[in-house]
Amino acid sequence: MKQGPARRRRRTAGGALLLAPPGTAALVGPFVTPADIPSDGMPYARGDGHPLGTDALGRDVLTLVLRGGASALGVACAAVALAVAVGAVLGLAAAASHRRWLDDLLMRPVELLLPLPSFLVISVVGVGWRGQPVAVALAVAALNVPAVARLLRATALDAASGPVAEAMRLQGESPTRILFGHVGRAVLPVAAADAGTRVGATVFTVAAANFLGLGLDPTSPDWGVLIAASREALFVQPWAVCAPTLLLVMFTVGANLLADGLMPRGAEPGGRAAAWNQ
Amino acid sequence: MEPVIEVRGLTARAGTATLLDGIDLTVAPGEVTALVGPSGSGKTTAALALLGEAAPGVRLTGTVSVAGTQVVSAQGPTGSAPAARGRLVAYMPQHPAHALHPARRIGPVLTELARLHRPDSARSRSAAAAHAAVALRTAGLPDGGTIRRRFPHQFSGGQRQRVALAQVLACGPRVVVLDEPSTGLDTVARMRLAGELTRLVDGGITVLLLSHDLDLVRAVAARTVLLARGRVVATGPTEDVLPAEPPPAPPASASGPLPSPEGDSRGEVTALQAHGLSAWIRPGHRGEVLHDVTVGVREGGCTAIVGPSGSGKTVLARCLAGLHERHRGRISLFGESLPVLRHRTPRQIRGVQYVWQEVRNSFDERRTVVEQVARTAVRLRRLSPEAAERRATEVCERLGLAPGDTRRHAASLSGGELQRAALARALLAEPDVLICDEITTALDAASTELVTAELARLRRESHTAVLWIGHDLELVERLADDLVVLDEGTVVESGGCHSVLSSPGSETTRLLLRSRHLGTRSASPSAPAPPDVRGEEEPCP
Amino acid sequence: SSADAGSSTPKKGGTLRAAFPGAGVKETMDPHAQQQFIDIARHKAVFDKLVDLDATLRPVPRLARSWSGDDSSRVWRFELHRARFHDGHVLDADDVLYSLSRILDPKAADHLARKSLSHVDLANSRAVGKHGVKIALTRPNAEFPALLAMTGTAIVRNGWDDPRHPVGTGPFRFHSFAPGRSFVARRFDDHWNGAPHLDEVRILSAETEARAAALQSGEAHYAHEMTPTFARMVAHDSRVRVVATPLSGAQGFALKTDRPPFDDPDAAMAVKLLIDRKRLVDVVCAGRAEIGNDLYGKGYTYYPDGLEQRERDVAEARRLLRRTGVLNTTVSFYTSTAADGFPQAAHLFREQAGEAGLRVKIVNGPPETYFTDVLTKGTVTNHRCGAMPIPTYLSERLLTDSPQNATAWEHRDFDDAFTAARATADVRKRTERYRSVQTTLRDRGGLVLWAHPEWLNAVSRTLRGVKEAPPNTVDWARFDTVWLD
Amino acid sequence: MARYALRRCGWTVVQLAVLSVVVFLLTNLLPGDAATVDFNEQAGLDQVAQLREQMGLDRPLSERFVDWTGSLLTGDLGTSLVGGEPVSEVLSRSVGVTAALAAITLLLLVPLAVVLGLLTGLRAGGRTDRVVSAVTLTLASVPDFVLALLLVGVVSLRLGWLPATWVGADDQWWQRPELFVLPVTVLLARTVGGLSRQIRAGTIASLNAGYTVQARRLGVPPARLVLRHVLPGAAVPGVQELARAGDQLLGGVLVTEAVFAIPGTATALVEAVRNRDVPTVQALTLALAAVACLLNLVADLVGRRLAPRTEVLR
């Protein structure tokens, strides 16, 4: 029983620790690096005044990595935030609506998008609006909305039609309070855990689109672009690939651990599961 | 004879609280032993200890052995406890709705349990199926049609209770521990249960019965152990421990019979009225469970609704409270038509309050009980949060709940405690009409007194109308002035409580009445037919 | 690194697996509709052309043993080898004439040579003796034989029109073909130029990563078009050898000369002066290129020698920019990932132009349609060109009606000067005239060619006999003369 | 249940119909068309125009769509604008490999994720949980193309244990199981983490549920308890996640097919998009979408079976 919270805290702390380097790079990096990173070295050079070597254009990888976090994480986080926001509104509204037609009206169009291959959308957006992070973020968000909305609707429906919600209604609680006070709290850990995995997946959707040659400007310092563009040098100048990859991995793992930390007590070890473990 | 259950110095502690304080208990084989005591006295805790188990955060010491196997030692539960569960001792929990797997049909689970614990079923499917059938029948569920293919949510509250009982029986244990098995059972079913318990004992099974239902205890238990605040205060033959048969007609005690305000002025104004109410379970008007029901309750009056388990009482109550939206018909409060809950004004919400039958699920695990109770006053009576909390504590205390209890989360409260908290939650609204759906099932006599006294006070002082749903006809007779008998979703009889009970006009009522007196051992357990389980057809989405 | 090529004596037998960048369903076995290198390589195994090109992009005999034009360069006579088709038929003039008529079929929009051969006068062309053919032109062209060496000019069997069953005179006999995947052909022992050493060739489609991995793991013996980074990676790999062909085309920028600011040759000159060619070569080509002098075709026939190398002169560039009013204005650079190094070159260009006071806005376009888009879009664009004879390059890209006129260089007097040069039968005079045409272009045109990159192929050590040759020349992708150890 | 299934199937058909319009519009939104792409770098604008006319791309959008739908209803998927082959042939040529790849991945994924999810869920917070969770999480967090390149670099090129690519193996791939090892590993790494984490969360929730506690009190032995009582509840979120993994798998397949030169559907789709080959893109996307819809349908039906109470909710 005692170990539970401590372990949770450790997990959360671990998550935060992992998030720190990529987060700092993304937040502080743009202020300490020039907007146009000079190409002043040989391509894929190692050492030579560049602690992490250079990229294909002879730019300093360390500077690039500092510069490119904002767009890599920005696009992913913005896309996921948008997807979760829209998905939550849709899902919660659908779950809270007592009319089936309203539920259908909200969910059906969203479900239509569900089987749309994300690759096609990304490629249309990538090709049509080349190098525009906003467009990529919007497209990725749009792709994620259906799944988020469905997941949250299902979770919320359970909570919104359960006896607790009924009791609250009988107490005269306003629908908003029921939605945010009870349903929202039931949904939050699910949404957080989901968002944690989604941010990671999104970073890679964008990176993979770059790998296939659709999407952002190939000379931009974005981590995903950097990985994709330098991949052929994996064994020549490993840092050009590994530095951004490591940061991305740290970010996604950290985000996931942090999301775990937000899980409700009951679902955590040392909580009620102890009843089973004895 | 060797005792089957030997408990020596069993102590249970949670944090600094002592839930059980060195109790001793001996149960002889082949008889029903009852464990009674007020709500919160530690019955459930003691019963779980027989399985070598404790609720989370509760530590056990002492010795407990069941059929020669020691399950609790001075160091807590022993390693041989798991093997004893199911095979030697099987436990039926207090909240069976909570304990049934929502995604598994009841039949396969029963067969599975039989195959696990019964040597003859391990190989043979048909033997296991036969045991399952017997278990169902013994538990009072008809073993016909597609009932074994149903999911738990497709049963009514009382039926779910019996499914849980059937699961226990399917294991074929030496000892069964039943935690409030008669909760939610109508008199007929309760009578049958009593009969089955007797038959179980005759079949060589030892029964430990945890119950508030003293009539049931008297009817079946040879010996009784009385618990109070975690200690055994009395033990011996039932007649000695629970001597006085209650008088057939209740005495004019404080909680006593209808102190009708201002003579017989009740009856003038109808508070809540439902007219031509039909309700169904599934969308598209499918699965109709109420057919053209008309009920009413007068200002300051009390209308009781009785009927066999599964007859639609809860659905009716939920319709009136506005929670069940799939209905047709007119519901009015003081002549003003009532829409479904979502469309009710705060005034109308305040007007009609509902107390749940299965109360545990209606509490939020994230907030303390008192916090939740107080919200009613904040929202519906516009009190400040502090004032509301004071009010809440006050009402709870009147119902016998200590402030320390209500400041915990719902999970750590006993069944009876929660039931009263739920009542307090509704009472804080100071409603015009209070719908009580079997709110005393987990209460001991004293607590029941507190509850009925509080209701009587409200009726007297605030002219609150009460719609009472219950199986306990004694209580109904004491409380209600009008009576509606429901069967299979139809009103089979209604009228003045006294007149209906004294000269029943329908077969259902007669059946219910015939089984009311359990305490007298003359009652024939085998008489009534098992209540039918309606809706045999496989429900489609 | 090519020292050990062909050092041992040829061995017979074996299956060669060669990996080329694939083009999916676009791949075809119709030699007249060939577009991609992989098509050309496949067709080269099954078919032959009348003429091919050597490493300096001069026509050399193939099926045509020899040729001669009349004084006006309007009528050309080719003597044919007694080459045998895979079905046993011996090549004759009708096959040649049929092939030409098939190439020129007005309905076949995908026959690439149709345009460059449009001046063939089929009605007046005919067989001469059993193994000769006379081809008449509607206008004089001294470079006609070189045109017969271009893409989409293979000789097919008279009457043949079924790409699923290709029948040619080539060193390998067709076996099977799945577009975007693989092609198998077996040795043709009766090849007019001697039977190949290999039993079988397989030409496989694979993207960059896959080609690299396949070669390193021994799943392929030959990988076409590798990157400098790959070359760097396998520099010490004992299993793989890089075959680098110098001077295999050109890399540069194209300035649109029909619109401001580069309609003013001085503004274009400023760009030619402001770029840092060495840096571009070092970064974009990883140093594997010769520095360009704004002229196409270094090392090829007709390349004007003796012109001094253009060097960076930022001050002069700035002066020119100021004079033309372009200083501190912004031009748009339309780039794309259509080819390796394009966006990188654009990026460097922006950096270098910035140093001279010219601002550049980079616009990224879709790679799939880039080379068509650049005909109309952008002020500055990327430019690249594989190996081809200089006159062909000029006529395809720099005449008013050229299909790929990316600099929008439309000057009638230039067209006339070029046409006159091409019609000149005398080699010396012709060379002289070409030189003047090219210097005009270098001084006033919109092409900024800063590199002649190496072409990098990689082969496994067991593959012998692979020669350095620019793409589209006779020894490139030639598998009848190689063998496996 | 049968009614629900029917309704759900009907809805799937509507989904596919609407999707075909969306895909048609999306593909036509791409800049350039098949004719331009085909002649990129090779020919002049007049030749492009001629080709465009031959491909029928000069006709209005609606007319082309009506034509396409009409022939689709007669079972004809049209002809590829680029290769001139029937689209059905392109489809049938590429579908086998991808289907095999996906099937093998799924066959391994489901048991693996269930085992890992249960293991970590039952030992939640313990050493096993932490180690397994860390490994799956990290694997899922490495971009798949980096993982693929690393695997190829180490396992194939350095150690020489497995073939590095499918180059040249297109005609006998089904006889060479070793070809599948690396691609399937990459695909698994991408999906197993998410799925097992969902099952882990479900397991923890299910372990806490009253029904599990009661089943244990009735003496159901641990192994059985996990399989018959915990798993059905734990699988609910997993089933939905599995349906979602379909799309993820496609994304993964795209990259794996590119790295390993696997001539599958994803490669065909990328190529068709590059070529602006509308009929092929249409057919391939619809095929993929149909699979996705089918997965969703199955997930919904299974999910409904695993959580039958939802039928009453709405």
Ligand SMILES: Nc1ncnc2c1ncn2[C@@H]1O[C@H](COP(=O)(O)OP(=O)(O)OP(=O)(O)O)[C@@H](O)[C@H]1O
């Ligand atoms: N974790 C806990 N911490 C503190 N007190 C607890 C905890 N769990 C249970 N209790 C208290 O222990 C007492 C005994 O609980 P138990 O459930 O055994 O009562 P019971 O006799 O079964 O009551 P009922 O008849 O109402 O079911 C109750 O007062 C309850 O509030």
Ligand SMILES: Nc1ncnc2c1ncn2[C@@H]1O[C@H](COP(=O)(O)OP(=O)(O)OP(=O)(O)O)[C@@H](O)[C@H]1O
């Ligand atoms: N969610 C449901 N799905 C299917 N059937 C249901 C559902 N809820 C109730 N029923 C059925 O409706 C009928 C009436 O149920 P209800 O809960 O009103 O009975 P009740 O009279 O309150 O019984 P009890 O005394 O056992 O609580 C029962 O037959 C029950 O099986």
Ligand SMILES: [Mg+2]
């Ligand atoms: Mg209890």
Ligand SMILES: [Mg+2]
């Ligand atoms: Mg009920």
